[in-house]
Amino acid sequence: MNIVTFTKRVPVTQEEELRITGDGAAVDLSKLPFKVNDWDNYAVEEAVRIVEKVGGSVTAVAMGDAESDEVLRRAIAMGAKDGFLVRIARAIQDPFARAALISNFIKNENVPFDVIFTGVQSEDDQFGSVGGILAALLKLPYSSMVIGIDKVESDHMVIRRELEGGLQERVRISLPCILSIQSGINEPRYVSIMGIRKASKVERKVFQGNAYEAGVGAMIDTVKWVYPPRKKGAMMLSGELDEVCKNLVGILKEKGVYQ
Amino acid sequence: MSYALVVAEVRRGVFEERNLDSFGLSSLLGKEIVLVVPDGPYSFNERLADTIVKVKAGEEVFLNPLNLVDIIEQVMNGRGKPDCIVFTHSSSGMESAPYVAGTFGLPVVTDVSAINKDEGVFYKSYYSDKIFGEFKCTGQGPWVLTVRSGSFKDAAAEKADAAKVEYIEGVAASDKRVFLEYVEEEKTEIDITKAEFLLSVGRGVGNKDEIPTYEELAGMLKATLSGSRPVIDKMWLPKPRQVGTSGKTVKPKVYLAMGISGAFQHIAGMKDSDCIIAINKDAGAPIFQYAHFGVIADMHKVRDKLKDMLKS
Numbered sequence: 001m002n003i004v005t006f007t008k009r010v011p012v013t014q015e016e017e018l019r020i021t022g023d024g025a026a027v028d029l030s031k032l033p034f035k036v037n038d039w040d041n042y043a044v045e046e047a048v049r050i051v052e053k054v055g056g057s058v059t060a061v062a063m064g065d066a067e068s069d070e071v072l073r074r075a076i077a078m079g080a081k082d083g084f085l086v087r088i089a090r091a092i093q094d095p096f097a098r099a100a101l102i103s104n105f106i107k108n109e110n111v112p113f114d115v116i117f118t119g120v121q122s123e124d125d126q127f128g129s130v131g132g133i134l135a136a137l138l139k140l141p142y143s144s145m146v147i148g149i150d151k152v153e154s155d156h157m158v159i160r161r162e163l164e165g166g167l168q169e170r171v172r173i174s175l176p177c178i179l180s181i182q183s184g185i186n187e188p189r190y191v192s193i194m195g196i197r198k199a200s201k202v203e204r205k206v207f208q209g210n211a212y213e214a215g216v217g218a219m220i221d222t223v224k225w226v227y228p229p230r231k232k233g234a235m236m237l238s239g240e241l242d243e244v245c246k247n248l249v250g251i252l253k254e255k256g257v258y259q
Numbered sequence: 260m261s262y263a264l265v266v267a268e269v270r271r272g273v274f275e276e277r278n279l280d281s282f283g284l285s286s287l288l289g290k291e292i293v294l295v296v297p298d299g300p301y302s303f304n305e306r307l308a309d310t311i312v313k314v315k316a317g318e319e320v321f322l323n324p325l326n327l328v329d330i331i332e333q334v335m336n337g338r339g340k341p342d343c344i345v346f347t348h349s350s351s352g353m354e355s356a357p358y359v360a361g362t363f364g365l366p367v368v369t370d371v372s373a374i375n376k377d378e379g380v381f382y383k384s385y386y387s388d389k390i391f392g393e394f395k396c397t398g399q400g401p402w403v404l405t406v407r408s409g410s411f412k413d414a415a416a417e418k419a420d421a422a423k424v425e426y427i428e429g430v431a432a433s434d435k436r437v438f439l440e441y442v443e444e445e446k447t448e449i450d451i452t453k454a455e456f457l458l459s460v461g462r463g464v465g466n467k468d469e470i471p472t473y474e475e476l477a478g479m480l481k482a483t484l485s486g487s488r489p490v491i492d493k494m495w496l497p498k499p500r501q502v503g504t505s506g507k508t509v510k511p512k513v514y515l516a517m518g519i520s521g522a523f524q525h526i527a528g529m530k531d532s533d534c535i536i537a538i539n540k541d542a543g544a545p546i547f548q549y550a551h552f553g554v555i556a557d558m559h560k561v562r563d564k565l566k567d568m569l570k571s
Contacts (some may be wrong), residue, residue, distance in 0.1 A: 229390070
């Protein structure tokens, strides 16, 4: 089973104040730490687990700048055999354009695969669209929100999709196919700094993204970045921790849930 | 004809309430509404659509991206292309919308939560709701959109006339992706939807070893412990304890959220609680927008202080 799995380097934005610069032209990410996209981490882990069980190989692919090599080293440390970097000069906002470029890359380079994994979405743009568009462009069956893979056969898989309210649906999908992996599908293995250092010795192949731009045009355009509208918001309890906690308990008593 | 094609979401015989947001967005855009829905005895307000196209196929055949492209093609036949194709931003909409866009070569914007009709722009969330992107479609439509639940439902407007009903007799069901069965969550002893007081922990809890200390705090407060997605994904709390769209929707008297930033899927699962108290060290966490009371502090310090106070 050959599995191609996409992985993306994203900024860590929890607990960070994000600033819009140039009157809405850009979001300043320069001071933020970066990491692997959570969903992609689950996807790489799932791919490696399948290959460990049934044989084959995992190829991790990242599209981005030179720094994105970091998430490839990480994927290799987790068990991917190869790491491919498709270098692009600047981030492509439109998921259609991104998927079209990836589709060209896969076709032009004859990347062999039985299954392609993507994460359900990336933490930064939350589009959740590249996997589905790519499947349509490559004319492959598709499933998203994959929260379990119950069976792996040479010509099909039986998977579970996460729906709402704790419900799942079991689906049979023919290979080759594209699956977008939901977070929580597995427990990704720990990756040590030593492991990543060792992975650095495996050569990562670099491809120039502009070679795959034929027919790739953006269909949507970010006009500008804005701060979300603010609601009335919470009444903030401030002061010393002692006082804040007394107030908290006071509220719980008032609401009748604590005596 | 200028119209919005609304793709209905029906699960286990229920016309999902979040479809109202798709109607609302289409109404705001001033479009005639063509609703496509699997044929069945679902109860919903048919007055919200101008035309209802009922597809003679089960919901499990309908809500399959490989089949939906055939269904949409049939709806467009003879009617022409719509201005937009609208899905719910849910498990099925998130799966089907990009596939439909890819198949027909259409621009797609997901998780739309606001619009400015005059300027023809859509807003979608970035970076866990900290930034909004303002989008314009530069390509030829129709635009494929998924709509965030709760964003537009109030704008859903009844039409003057009863909807015209049409039928699609058959669907070329794909054999490449086939629904097998629904899988229910295991029943557990503790039902968080029944609790009057929930203490809910999120990503901020940091590591698994901290969980028992919050169980202890919940015990002291006579609260029930629940969690947000990151805590469930890491398997620090069992799935039935998850609050949010993919877990449980709860409405306790008090919802005390500690270390939860407030992704919209989480908010959707707890926003109707009588009283929401949020504790988070990130002053910019979206949850403070929805909470009644907020504390900007390290959740662990609040835990320790509360425990001290409750012991004495």
